[in-house]
Every structure is written in structure tokens, then in C-alpha cells.
Amino acid sequence: MKKFFTLTGISIQKLMYYKTSFFLNLLTPFLTLAGQFLLWNALYGLQGAGSIRGMTRQEMFTYVPIAFVLNNLLSWTTENALSREIRNGTVVARCIRPVSFLSQAVAAFVPSLILSVLLRILLVEVFSLLCFFTTGHFGISWTRIALCDFFSGALIPVSLFPGWLARITYLTPFPYMVQVPAAVLLGKELPAGLLQTFFLQIFWIGVFLFVHWRLFRRIRYNMNIAGG
Amino acid sequence: MIRIYLKMKEQYIKTEMEYTFNFWMMLISGVVTRLVAMAVPFVIYKSLPDIGGWKEDEIYLIMALLSISDGACSVFFEGIWKIPEMVFHGELDNVLSRPVSPLFQILSYGLGLQGLAVLAFGIVMLLVSIVRLGRFRPATLVLCAFFVICGIAICMSVYLIGNSLAFWFDTGGRTTLPYAIVKIGDYAKYPSSIYPLFMRLILLFLIPFSFIGEIPVRILRGENALPYGGGLVVISIVFVVVSRVFFYRGIRKYESMGM
Amino acid sequence: MIEVNELSKTYRIHVKKPGLKGAFESLVHSRQEIKTALDHVTFQVREGSAVACIGENGAGKSTLIKLLIGILTPTQGSVRVFGGDPKKRGQEYLRQIGVVFGQKSGLWTDIPVIESYRAVQVLYKVDKREFESNFEKVVELLELSPVLNSPPRKLSLGQRMKADIGMVFLHGPRLLYLDEPTIGLDINVKHTIRTFLRQMNQEKKVSIFLTSHDLDDIDEICDDTIVLSGGRLVYTGSLNDLKHHYVHDKIVKVVGKKLREIDHVLPNVRAVQEGRTTKIVYRASEYSSQRMLGALSTCFQIEDITIQEPDIDEVVSRIFDRGI
Numbered sequence: 045m046k047k048f049f050t051l052t053g054i055s056i057q058k059l060m061y062y063k064t065s066f067f068l069n070l071l072t073p074f075l076t077l078a079g080q081f082l083l084w085n086a087l088y089g090l091q092g093a094g095s096i097r098g099m100t101r102q103e104m105f106t107y108v109p110i111a112f113v114l115n116n117l118l119s120w121t122t123e124n125a126l127s128r129e130i131r132n133g134t135v136v137a138r139c140i141r142p143v144s145f146l147s148q149a150v151a152a153f154v155p156s157l158i159l160s161v162l163l164r165i166l167l168v169e170v171f172s173l174l175c176f177f178t179t180g181h182f183g184i185s186w187t188r189i190a191l192c193d194f195f196s197g198a199l200i201p202v203s204l205f206p207g208w209l210a211r212i213t214y215l216t217p218f219p220y221m222v223q224v225p226a227a228v229l230l231g232k233e234l235p236a237g238l239l240q241t242f243f244l245q246i247f248w249i250g251v252f253l254f255v256h257w258r259l260f261r262r263i264r265y266n267m268n269i270a271g272g
Numbered sequence: 273m274i275r276i277y278l279k280m281k282e283q284y285i286k287t288e289m290e291y292t293f294n295f296w297m298m299l300i301s302g303v304v305t306r307l308v309a310m311a312v313p314f315v316i317y318k319s320l321p322d323i324g325g326w327k328e329d330e331i332y333l334i335m336a337l338l339s340i341s342d343g344a345c346s347v348f349f350e351g352i353w354k355i356p357e358m359v360f361h362g363e364l365d366n367v368l369s370r371p372v373s374p375l376f377q378i379l380s381y382g383l384g385l386q387g388l389a390v391l392a393f394g395i396v397m398l399l400v401s402i403v404r405l406g407r408f409r410p411a412t413l414v415l416c417a418f419f420v421i422c423g424i425a426i427c428m429s430v431y432l433i434g435n436s437l438a439f440w441f442d443t444g445g446r447t448t449l450p451y452a453i454v455k456i457g458d459y460a461k462y463p464s465s466i467y468p469l470f471m472r473l474i475l476l477f478l479i480p481f482s483f484i485g486e487i488p489v490r491i492l493r494g495e496n497a498l499p500y501g502g503g504l505v506v507i508s509i510v511f512v513v514v515s516r517v518f519f520y521r522g523i524r525k526y527e528s529m530g531m
Numbered sequence: 532m533i534e535v536n537e538l539s540k541t542y543r544i545h546v547k548k549p550g551l552k553g554a555f556e557s558l559v560h561s562r563q564e565i566k567t568a569l570d571h572v573t574f575q576v577r578e579g580s581a582v583a584c585i586g587e588n589g590a591g592k593s594t595l596i597k598l599l600i601g602i603l604t605p606t607q608g609s610v611r612v613f614g615g616d617p618k619k620r621g622q623e624y625l626r627q628i629g630v631v632f633g634q635k636s637g638l639w640t641d642i643p644v645i646e647s648y649r650a651v652q653v654l655y656k657v658d659k660r661e662f663e664s665n666f667e668k669v670v671e672l673l674e675l676s677p678v679l680n681s682p683p684r685k686l687s688l689g690q691r692m693k694a695d696i697g698m699v700f701l702h703g704p705r706l707l708y709l710d711e712p713t714i715g716l717d718i719n720v721k722h723t724i725r726t727f728l729r730q731m732n733q734e735k736k737v738s739i740f741l742t743s744h745d746l747d748d749i750d751e752i753c754d755d756t757i758v759l760s761g762g763r764l765v766y767t768g769s770l771n772d773l774k775h776h777y778v779h780d781k782i783v784k785v786v787g788k789k790l791r792e793i794d795h796v797l798p799n800v801r802a803v804q805e806g807r808t809t810k811i812v813y814r815a816s817e818y819s820s821q822r823m824l825g826a827l828s829t830c831f832q833i834e835d836i837t838i839q840e841p842d843i844d845e846v847v848s849r850i851f852d853r854g855i
Contacts, residue, residue: 072452072455075455075456082467083466086324086462086466087466089466183298183299185301187297191308194312199308205315206318209315276650276653279650280642280650287682361635362635363635365630365635366635368602370625
């Protein structure tokens, strides 16, 4: 446990070293949040009162900050940090530390046990591991972020999706990271029962843990051969 | 000069193509990001008939113009995004030691592959929207070419100003500042009339992305064509000049501060 | 060719405190300190010479070279190169100089070396024939053929440094600035580079101004030195003069069993034990080699013995101790 805190402390220090960067990293998501508020305010305003596909203005205004929080518990920089480390070769340092690779990633964020956040972390990590196998770091990263942002409900609530799109969305793990927990907190209905949804979240976590494990083994193996 | 600029670009593409997976991944990411951006108004329009009197295809037209500008900037001026990194690592020293304008050197650095996809996507979207809006005439296309040129100028200027801030604000070589600016500019894909005044002013005069997409579409609609057109030209020129001044001020600061 | 007068450069830097708590404090307010990089430095350099600027880390060498190139502005004093202000840095001036930064490459990243070289021809407006001849010479002397088609990323440090140095000669500069060009390189590459630079200076009369930590660089390439310490000019003159003024001692290294303490036999001698070797320092003027050898054979069961002059490290540190 102590190791986690030390690593977390170091990560926080690193983040804060560049004042401007630190404040900006904090502020930028809020700018997007403010923009969302402005947008939805305008949209609802133009509508008159009423609701859009079953979501009233109040509900939307509650959804947006929740989605925002859930979406931003992971900062963009961490994913890039791993990618950068791979390019620089300094990633070896991470592997040498006496803490499991995955745990290090977890310790780098403020630890949270909410299932959606865990899932989110796993998703990002798995994608990051893919960086070991390919050279397409930025491409992978941007694609993942775009898909994630949209299908998780961070950009726009999934409940607004037309039927066919919503059905496709719920087949993916994405909505379980933002839309579902937000809906739970809001008391809105879910596509399936509460228990079922809960199980689905665990299911996806399991999937990603498995994929992570296999990828990691492959990486270890390759590293041994290539000599780091 | 142009010759060497193009030669450099050619070199960059060749080198990028050596990493095949990365090459295709970048192109895919370009398409995916634009598709996702398009998907948001798509979903909104499923529930609302229009946004502030703007039809769905008009929004797509705005987005197309934004995509083309951004894509072109990524292809031709990607070096701008390397400025924070260069300032931080002191790599500007080499640039400044050569008998060539530093701005030119930086503009010719690098090539944003995703820009190729974004550019292509934008062009397709532009043509499709124009057809669907029933405006497919030579005159429209000529106007669009003009809009695109101004759009690229504005886009490049905003990117340059945003990245030049790295001369004054230490962000550890990361592009957080210009990124934040771009994020705000994202909202320009919706007509600025739906926003409160302060936001409208920002999107028109501070981060004038509204002039890249919205104002051109207004002109096409026939609203106040001349004043808007004039405004577009003025803003483009002003911002190009300001960005250049900004950049060179930054260089002077770099020279007095060392690394 | 180069004239520097009372040149000073100061910076303001933010001081951050260590640790997590310190990081929080720094967020709110950070102290500023004034750092003096160069303090009223004055010297001249003649055209055609090869000058080495040496000094410990942080002595101001890199700052000085940047001021000479013109990519830094002085806080006080003046710099004149070729009779003009490098700050004004017209393309005229920049075309006549070449710069190599040891830690940053001048090559364009991600494109093959040869493309960077071709770019130089266009950017520096070099006459085709002159370029070709320079190109061939550089490739031959620095053994660059295997390296030409790779981008810098794929090269080892040594290869990249050679490519960097080659690049800078392509446009036939009058004056070359090199900032720590041999840092981190292995001995073979260092030798190739040093020979090359020496040759360029002697044959083609290219003036060289280099900063280095490695005193063998100075030995093999340069005739004159400028010594900086803590931003101040501490010594300027030829290398031989340097040795004459400060090198009075000889060093003997003896490997073997000690029979007697050396300073019982010869006073005024400093002996230091380093493992099995005893290092003895003495004034060359006081004892002849013959006398020393005689004394040593009574004090040690000599297995191996070396007599040498102190290396320049010692010389320089002595200068720093003594001041001007």
C-alpha cells in the first residue's frame, strides 16, 4: 500500500512541476464542460420547455457534470506518458519497479474503486499495451478517445441515440463507463435490469483483465528476446 | 524555397510510409474522429427538427469547412505543433543558427498524416452537403475555394498563436495550451447565434473559428454577403499578421532567456 | 575576428522546492533568483585559429557560444564577430558560420541524412561544384557512406555526431562553433572527429571555436584556450603556455610492495595510495628523474612504474584553485 502512495505522490509532483500545464490540464476539461452547458442550454432554450427524448433540461444538466466527472477521472496525459516512454525507451524503468505494471498504472491515478472507473482504466491500459506492438501510438490513441468519448455517452447521452445506434452501442463496453453509472445515479431506466447491468460491467472488466494479462505476457516475452 | 518545402514534405511522407501500421492508423483516426464529431449533431437532429433555424446539412457544411481547414493545416503546417517541444528542449538553437527564416523552417517540419484523411473527409462532406442543399453550382464552388483559403489562414494563425504561447508559459513542452484553444474552437461547429454574447464574441473575434465555417455558410445562404465577406477577409489578414508578430516576439523572448 | 568586451549575461530563474509539499508551495509562489552566467568576459580570437573554451559544468561555456552565434542577447557588454554584431544575424553572417551542438542534432529528424545534406545546399545557397567537393571530402574523411540513407533516429550516437559535423562543413563556413561535440562518444569516433577538425583547421583555414569538457579534445584540435570558471574568464592564452605556467609537477605511479615511506627519503613529496598503486607527485624542478628513481627503488619493491606529466584535468583544477 505504501508503494502505491509513494508512486502516486511522485506522479502528482510530476504533474505539478509545470504550473501552467497543471492548471491548464485542470481547466481544459472544464472549458469543454462549460461549452456543453452552453450548448444544451441553447438547445433546450430553442425547444421551448419540454424534453428531448425523455430527458428534461434538469436531467440533462445533471447528466452532463456526472458524465464529465466519470470521463475525466483519467487524464489524457497519462496515456500519452506511456506512449512517450515507449518511444524514448524509458518504459523499461516501469517494468523494473517492484510493483506490477498494472498496479503502477492504477496508483498513478487517484485510486477509485467504482467499477466504471476500473473498467475505464483497463480499457486505456489495454490500448496502451497495443502500443508495444505497433508504431501507431497517436493514431491508436486518438481513435480510442474518439470512439470512447462518443459511445460512452460522454459527448452526448446514449439515451438520445436512435434505436439502432443505441443497440449497437450497448454491445460495446463503452457505455458502461459513463452512461450506465450516470443513469444509475440519476435513477433513469437502464437497457437491462440493474443486476444484469452490474454483471455486464464485471464481465467487461474480466474481459479486459484477461486481454491485459495475455498482452503483457507477450510483451515480457518479446522484451526478453529483444533485450529491452 | 517552395521547392525545398515540398521536397521536405515528400521526404516526411516517405519516412512515415515506412511504418505502415502507423500510417494507416493515423488515416483511420482522422476519419474516425471526424465521424464521431459528425455523429453528435446527427444524434441531436434525430430529436430536434433544427438548431436555431439551421438545417442538418448546413451544420455538416460548417463542419466540412472546418475539417478542410484543419486538415490542410495538419498537412502543410504541422510543424507549428512542435513549437512547445522545441522551445522546451532548446531545439530552436539549431533553427536560429541557419540563414533561413525560423518560421519557414518550422512550417516545413513534419506532416500530420491524419490531416490527409481529415482533408479528404472534409472535401467529401463539403460536396455532399452542397448537393443536398441544392446549391451545386460553379459559383458556389468558387466561393468555397475562397472560403477555404481564408479558413486555412485563420486556422494556421490560431494554431501559431496558441503554440507560440509556449514562449511565455512553461508547459513542459506539451501542447496543452493550444489544445485548450482548439477545444473551445470546436463549438464553432454550431451557429454562434445559439450561444450567449460572450461566447459569440470569443468565437468570432478571439478564436475566430466561426469565420471558417459559419460565416461562409451564411454568405452562401445569402445573408449580408458583402459585409460578411469583407469581415472574413479582414479577420484572415489581421490574424495572419498578428500570429506572425506573436511568433517573432516569442523568438525574441527566447533569445533573451536562453533555454 | 572575434572580439568580446565586458560581456555579461544574467538570468532570472524560478526556484522550486523539492518534495510533494514543496510542489504545492511552488504552485502558489516561487522564488526567483538571479543567476549570472557570464561576468564581464573579455577576449579576442584571430581568424584561422582553433580555440578551446574549457571550464567546469555551469561555467558559462554554452552561454558564451550562444552569445557568439547570436541566438542569445547580452545583458551587458559587446560581442563582435567579423566586425559585426552577431545579434543582427543577417543571412550573410549565418551563411559564414556553422554550428554543432553536441546534445542536439542539427539534422532534420525523421528524414535520411543525405536529404538533410541536400537541404543544406539549397538553404545555404551553395555553389553546386563547391558543394559536391565538400560533400565528397566529408563523406570520405568521416566515413559517412553507411550512414547517409538512414534517418538520425536509427543511428548510434557516434554516427549521428559524425553526420552532424559533416553537415556543418558542406557550405564551406569560415568559422565553426562546436558546443561539446565529443560528449558521450567512444574513443575511436572521438579520434576520427578530432583528426577531421584539425585537418579542416590546418588545410582549409576554417576557424574553430569549441567548448568542451574533454581536455583531450583541446589537445588534439586546438592551439589556444580560454578558461572559464563560474562565469569569469580565468585564463586565456595558448595551450603550451598553459602547460608551462601551471605544469610544474611530475607524477610517478608505482605498483609494488612498500618497503619504506617515500617522504622519509625525499621531503616535499605527496604520496597517495590508490589500491596497489602509489601515486607520487613532486616538483619537477626539485628532483631529477634519476634521483627520484633511485629513491623509489629503496622504498618499493617495484613491479611496475610510470612517470608522467599531470593530465590537463589537474592543470585546470589548479587554475581554478589559484584564480587568475
